[in-house]
Structures are given as structure tokens and as C-alpha cells.
Amino acid sequence: MAQIIDGKMISQQIKDELKERVAKLKEEGKEITLAVVQVGKDPASSVYVNNKKKACAYIGINSLSYELEETITEKELLELIYELNDNPVVNGILVQLPLPSHIKEDKIINAINPKKDVDGFHPQNVGSMCIGERGFVSCTPAGVIQLLKRSNISIAGKECVVIGRSNIVGKPMSLLLLQEDATVTIAHSKTKDLKEVTKRADILVVAVGKPKFITKDYLKKGAIVIDVGIHRDENNKLCGDVDYDSVIDEVSAITPVPGGVGPMTIAMLMNNCVESALNI
Numbered sequence: 001m002a003q004i005i006d007g008k009m010i011s012q013q014i015k016d017e018l019k020e021r022v023a024k025l026k027e028e029g030k031e032i033t034l035a036v037v038q039v040g041k042d043p044a045s046s047v048y049v050n051n052k053k054k055a056c057a058y059i060g061i062n063s064l065s066y067e068l069e070e071t072i073t074e075k076e077l078l079e080l081i082y083e084l085n086d087n088p089v090v091n092g093i094l095v096q097l098p099l100p101s102h103i104k105e106d107k108i109i110n111a112i113n114p115k116k117d118v119d120g121f122h123p124q125n126v127g128s129m130c131i132g133e134r135g136f137v138s139c140t141p142a143g144v145i146q147l148l149k150r151s152n153i154s155i156a157g158k159e160c161v162v163i164g165r166s167n168i169v170g171k172p173m174s175l176l177l178l179q180e181d182a183t184v185t186i187a188h189s190k191t192k193d194l195k196e197v198t199k200r201a202d203i204l205v206v207a208v209g210k211p212k213f214i215t216k217d218y219l220k221k222g223a224i225v226i227d228v229g230i231h232r233d234e235n236n237k238l239c240g241d242v243d244y245d246s247v248i249d250e251v252s253a254i255t256p257v258p259g260g261v262g263p264m265t266i267a268m269l270m271n272n273c274v275e276s277a278l279n280i
């Protein structure tokens with residue numbers, strides 16, 4: 001029987017641990033504040049942003065909401081970032097992505113003070129992660145590492161295959177697995193014979209962005225599968241990048257969708273907010 005890795009439960013544990021830490025910090029007179037910036041009204045982004053604000057409220061972190069018009073200029077958004085950088089009350093700054101096409105995302109990310117970059121997207125934080133120094137780590141990959149560790153799944157020496165090479169998930173995911181002493185392969189849309197690569201994986205992390213893409217033909221028997229995708233299938237049911245029903249009898253452990261990686265992203269964001277107040 002496959003182990004179902006319960007991201008909902010593990011993220012709740014993490015949030016409860018953080019809630020206690022935040023309460024202690026409050027007793028010492030330290031408040032934590034996250035600025036949440038959303039440009040436009042993309043419904044998916046609104047759901048994510050609301051969930052982040054709800055998590056803040058649960059843990060005891062103050063959130064400041066900036067809901068900006070789709071038509072805001074890059075310059076105006078940069079000015080807000082500089083203001084938040086200089087605001088001593090603000091510990092963390094989160095700019096929900098994607099941004100409208102007339103605003104260059106990298107320009108905005110680069111403008112955030114790395115010490116307030118709770119998403120871990122700033123090049124300074126990415127560089128720190130690369131060389132194993134302290135800094136903010138991108139929340140989804142950090143959440144995957146926590147899922148594995150808290151499920152007593154060892155990483156050292158394992159063959160890990162990450163499918164996807166995005167700056168937010170694939171690249172940092174590979175580096176974090178490497179940091180944990182795994183042997184890591186990054187596969188992507190140009191990889192030749194993907195099945196041959198994925199069948200080597202003891203741990204397969206799937207971030208391809210295609211619903212139910214991974215079937216049992218891609219797996220070694222007993223593999224551990226981490227599904228980063230979230231989509232709606234033909235019946236409007238949530239599903240991942242992995243065809244859960246196809247693989248469930250082949251895997252030794254798997255993250256479900258929903259209730260796997262998703263809740264961990266927010267828990268790790270909250271963790272980064274607490275770290276931001278401790279001025280790492």
C-alpha cells in the first residue's frame with residue numbers, strides 16, 4: 001500500500017509551530033508584518049493571495065494588502081516596492097505573480113530588498129541557496145523538502161529526477177535535493193526519452209504543468225512521487241501533473257492533489273515571514 005503524504009496535516013503542524021513562535025515574539029514586543037501586493041484581479045491569483053492572508057491571520061502575522069489596478073505602470077509599482085523596502089514596519093514583501101505583460105517581473109523582483117524577499121525569488125537569495133548559505137528559499141521546493149523529511153523519507157544518496165526547470169520550482173528544487181546529498185537529474189520539455197530518465201528515479205518531482213501527464217509507464221516500481229501540479233480535469237475535479245489512479249499501485253509514496261504540495265507552499269511562506277522578522 002502506498003504511503004499518502006499528507007501535506008494538509010504536515011502544513012498544519014508547521015503553521016501551529018509558527019503560531020507558537022509568533023506568540024512568543026509578540027510577548028517580546030516583536031510584531032511581524034507581510035505586505036501582499038496583487039496587480040489586477042486574476043481569479044486564481046486572488047485565491048492564492050486570500051489563502052496567504054488567511055494563513056497570516058491564523059499564525060498572528062499582520063498582513064497589509066495592496067490591490068492594484070491592472071493598468072499600474074512599472075514605475076508606479078517600483079515606487080511602491082521602494083516604499084515598502086524603506087518601511088520599518090514591513091518585514092516581508094510578496095508580489096503575487098504573474099504580473100501583467102507590460103511589467104517586467106525580473107525588474108520588480110530585483111527591486112525587493114533581499115532581506116524582505118519572503119518568496120526567495122531575488123537573485124541574491126537564489127545565489128545564497130546555490131552555495132548553501134542562509135537566505136530565503138523559494139517556498140514550493142522548500143515545502144517539498146519538508147514533506148519528505150517529515151514523512152521520514154531519506155533523500156541522501158537517492159536518485160532524484162525533477163521534471164521542470166522553472167526559476168520558482170524546478171531549478172531551486174534540484175539544488176535543494178542536491179544540498180540533501182541526492183543524485184539529481186533535471187528533465188524538461190527537450191529531454192530525449194523522458195521515460196528512460198524518469199524510470200531511474202527513486203524520488204520523482206513532477207512540475208511539468210500538464211494535467212495527468214505522468215502515468216505508471218514513467219515510473220520505477222516503488223518510486224516516491226511528488227506532484228507539484230494543480231489543474232482541473234475534464235470533470236472539473238482538481239488533479240495534478242500525475243495520473244494518480246494510474247500510478248497508485250506502482251509507487252511507495254505519493255503526494256495527493258489537492259492536499260499534497262499546495263498547502264506546504266503557504267506554510268513555508270509563513271516560515272519565511274517569521275525568519276524575516278528575525279532578520280536573517
Ligand code: GUN
Binds near residue numbers: 140
Ligand atoms: N505565483 C505562483 N506561485 C507563486 C509564488 O510562490 N509566489 C508568488 N509571489 N507568486 C506566485
